[in-house]
Each structure stands twice: as C-alpha cells, then as structure tokens.
Amino acid sequence: MQLPNRGLIVLFVWLITVSFAQAHSRLVETYEVGPRDDNVGNKVWPCGPGSTPTTATVLAPGTTIELQWEEAINHHGWWHFHLSTNGDAGFGKLAGDNVEITVLKQKIADLSDGQRQYTTTITMPNIECNNCVLQLVQEMEDKSKLTYELPMGIMFPSYFSCADIILSADAPSITTTTLFQTLVDDFTLLDTDFDGKLSESEALTVAESNADMFVRLLTFHDTDSDRKLTLNELNGELNKAPAATSKDSGGGGLGWFMLLVPGALSVYRLACTKGRALC
Numbered sequence: 001m002q003l004p005n006r007g008l009i010v011l012f013v014w015l016i017t018v019s020f021a022q023a024h025s026r027l028v029e030t031y032e033v034g035p036r037d038d039n040v041g042n043k044v045w046p047c048g049p050g051s052t053p054t055t056a057t058v059l060a061p062g063t064t065i066e067l068q069w070e071e072a073i074n075h076h077g078w079w080h081f082h083l084s085t086n087g088d089a090g091f092g093k094l095a096g097d098n099v100e101i102t103v104l105k106q107k108i109a110d111l112s113d114g115q116r117q118y119t120t121t122i123t124m125p126n127i128e129c130n131n132c133v134l135q136l137v138q139e140m141e142d143k144s145k146l147t148y149e150l151p152m153g154i155m156f157p158s159y160f161s162c163a164d165i166i167l168s169a170d171a172p173s174i175t176t177t178t179l180f181q182t183l184v185d186d187f188t189l190l191d192t193d194f195d196g197k198l199s200e201s202e203a204l205t206v207a208e209s210n211a212d213m214f215v216r217l218l219t220f221h222d223t224d225s226d227r228k229l230t231l232n233e234l235n236g237e238l239n240k241a242p243a244a245t246s247k248d249s250g251g252g253g254l255g256w257f258m259l260l261v262p263g264a265l266s267v268y269r270l271a272c273t274k275g276r277a278l279c
Helices: 006-022 176-185 208-221 231-240 264-271
Strands: 025-027 057-059 064-071 077-084 101-109 116-123 129-140 158-167
Touching (some): 176 231
Parallel strands (some): 057 158
Antiparallel strands (some): 025 064
C-alpha cells in the first residue's frame, strides 16, 4: 500500500493546528480595557479554564467606553456583555445561583459574514467596585442547546473573554479622546528637547495620572520602537479614537497657553532637524 506523501501529512497537521489555534472570539486590548489573555477558545464559564485576574483597568463610575472584540470563526448567535461586582465568583456557575451581575448589553447580533472586528460602547454602572470583572459572551445559536442552563439565561454553547475592572471615584478624569487631543494640541510646548517627538516623561506632563493609558498608546503606535511618539503617530491614533462627547470635550492642559504664543508651531518647525519626522 502506498503511503501518503510526507508533505501532505505535514500540511494536514499544520491545518489542524491552525484551525484549533484560531478558535473563535476574544476581547481586543484597547487603551481603556486590557483583557486577561488573548485566548480565543475559552469555553468554560465565566472566563475560561484557569483564567486568573490581571492588572485591572481603573475607571470612574458611570464612564462610557468603547469596547472592541474579534470573531475568528463565524457562528450565528449573539454577543452579551456582563459585569460582575464580586470577581469571578459573582457570575455563579449555573442558572438559579445567586449572582452579582450587571447586564451592560445583551443580544448584539452576529453579522454572519465571516471573520469580523466588532465595536460597541458601554456605560459602567454608577457604583464603586474594587473587584469587578467585565465578561464578553459569544452565544452560538447554531449549536445544539446545552443540557444545562448557565446564569443570565444562556442556553447555547458559548465562548468567554474577561477583563478586570476597578470602578473608583478617584479614577483619572482625562478620557482617551481628550488625552490624545491634548497631546496633539500642545505638541510644540511639550516637546521640550525639540526632537520632534514626545517621550513618556514629556507626555505625562499633562497625563500624570494616566500613565497606563499613555504606555498603551506607546505600545500600539510607536511604529519605530523608540518609546517616543511623533505628531503623525499621535494624529493616526486620534483619528481612531471615539468622538468626544460634551462630557469629555474639556480642554487640554496647556492649550490655553498656545494663544499667547502666536506662530509657535511655525517657529518650531524651522528649528527641527532636517529629515526628522513631521513636528
């Protein structure tokens, strides 16, 4: 009997590996929320097998944020967002358990057209909580019903992804949008060494209590990995940030001073070293 070609065997094994690694869905890290892990195959309620808390995102009660998530393999069904106010234990284990859950959004429809990136906005409850957990649920209606019912009325097989949250009245007041806008507006004044880039120490002049947010900004958009941001990099991020609302459209920390320095930007550009990034 002729054995299969070795190359075909390797290809078959690789395809199986990729399909399992790709799995289904997960929260995507943003500047406001960082998921516990990047596993897209968590099928164990409430956050996946062996899921453990990580560094929590600190938000003010009542804050509205943008969430992003991705689906690698399409399933007909819905997406739900819940918030436990008592860690993983607050989710319970089965329908009928006492739970400490706030429903943030339910039954966001799956778009049913293949791999997808999703976004939505949610508003945190107006409470303080040191041990909150944000949960994303992908409930797959195209699968056979479970033989048991999970909390929150979930009856179909699901995937889960979680992020740890602290809700505190002492949370930083600068939002993602206003932080980016402030850095862009005040670029000339903040760039104290005139190298056409903002270092972390320069940027934190207006974002002292938002260090984590700025570090994430660096991670995502420091395209040349020099731990500094050019104006081009900042503008690229600002264009992606959620639109400012009346609540968070407050001015940048140093923007008023720009009125006292007519033509500062033009003078600064002349002082830039030739060939450097746009100032």
